[in-house]
Amino acid sequence: MPRFPLPRSSLAPSCALLTLTALAGCAETPKPSPRPVQTPVAQYRTGPGPVGADDHVPDFASRNFVPFNRQDVPAIAMREWRMFGSPVDDDDPEARPDAAIPALKPERIPGLWQRIGEYWWIGQDPYETEVNWTGKTDADGTPFAPENDGRYAWSAAFISYVMRVAGANDRFPYSPNHSTYINAAVSGQSPGLRAHDPATYIPKLGDLLCVGRGRSKTVTFAMLPTSYGFPAHCGFVVAVNQNAPPFGHELSIIGGNVDDAVTLTHVPTSPTGALIGDDGKIIDNRYPWAVILEVLYDADFEPGAGQ
Template sequence: MTHVPYRSRFPFQHDVRRVVVVLLALAALVGLAGCAGPASTVRPQATPVLNVAHRLPPEIDKRLPVRQKMVAIALQEWQRWGGQQVRVGRDDSYCVIAPSSLAPALPIIPSPVGPADATSVAPDSADNEVLDDIEAIAQASTNGTPCLRFPDGTGAEASAMGCQLAQRYWAIVGRVPDCMQITTGRWAWSATFLSWLMRAAGLNERQFLTGASHAMYVVDARDGILPEPAFRVAPLPAMPRVGDMVCGGRGRDKYMNDIAEIRFGATPMHCDLVVEVDTTAHVVKAIGGNVQQSVSMSLIELGDSGQIDGVTNSTVPWLLVMRNQLPM
């Protein structure tokens, strides 16, 4: 009888064994990749002082998509701070048009942090000079009309409630400034406000990394270091959408016009979260922390292009838009 090789008699079985070997090899590679952990470019995160520091505020509907939670939390915090509004005009004006009432309808949240026994050193952040140039001309006027501004040590942040709320934001990056420090430029809390907001809304470390400086998460988005980034950087001019952030250089880098020049944690910046776009009035409404010593809503008047740009208002020039990639 003619000898027939085993492989020829059972070709299907041989193919199955080969497929199994290939699948096992692929599984091993996936396992090794999983053991490798996060990429080395992903920066470490500070441990929040207390878990309560970044819980979703109880007034916010848990069923909302994360992007809508961001906006809802921003609006709630703005109301909690007294609803201050700042006009960023086409005429170069930058003035408080509705000061904080410091009489919010929402209850005061108890401070989640303890004694300031480990805060003698100011945070490693460039944003402590964010508004130095603006505050230096607090008595300025626009076309002969007095322009209200609040220098350090004044405004809502100098109140007991303002201190408690700002401490709550700092807790997200593991810091505990005291009430005196909160009112100083070296402890500017605009970046920690947005960091707290993002965590409270539900963004994880694969989507957004917290920081004491805006230039930290802006560079994260610019360089694409996160596996599931919630934001990407877009140059100006651009029309922001609800849930985007608008950002600009401040202090010594106020007139920076090249996004590539932003240095991680070293470039002084400021960012606000867009909560409304009124195309009829040509105004973008954005909420940010430590804006005239409060959580304020900026009414940003658009230029002739109908978009956010870096030239319409030279007092507060913008540099980029952080595009929100999450669904509404």
């Protein structure tokens, strides 16, 4: 699969991101929580299970050394993207070939398979089997064949990891499946998410763009919430209001397990930043975006950023 450098104009922070950085020092720094925030420790089909302190989560996140904020989430996602070599893929996902040498998938190479293990370990509820998975081994530490990596898909684990480390704590439904938090947002059961129809909402930095995968690619906002789990994919919006190759007006998202890596994708938009064109249809012919999840942050900026 060809990869190309991110265009210089796209690498430059957007106006919105520059504004966040410039104003970061304006907010007053709150005091951290005296103890970790309690979150569910296991998943239950009937709803959240028992709660407790999750010792897999770093203290700075579970005690909110800084408020859960819109500046940190894109920054954490971009940090992970750089760790994987800053790959960019704007090809149609239906046309992406498998890796020529499966053993050389980024998720399986030294240093990165362990990092994916951290996505599972930190992102998932601590009593779940998935917390012990890595980029190439199951819960018992047994390597699985590269061609079976679909059984250990980690894109939702990546989203959960970023939200945990950013300090979302009990306001996000952590799960190995994107549909869990999509359905929770649409049904109003997640205090940290608000679901929007892509036809009526313009994405902001730190929001999540979500789409169904495979047979579920036909899932639309009107069909949500579903009474069942469905394959999906979501990515964090890390830049907006861009005017650069390959689409001109565009935004950028970062998601996990795209080409077996943390990968950036450009998304075409209208001049106003909307995903819908004048004809009322999704502009992006690769992704029929089903829902935009607005993340309800406690602050737009990290107090004292860079100090």
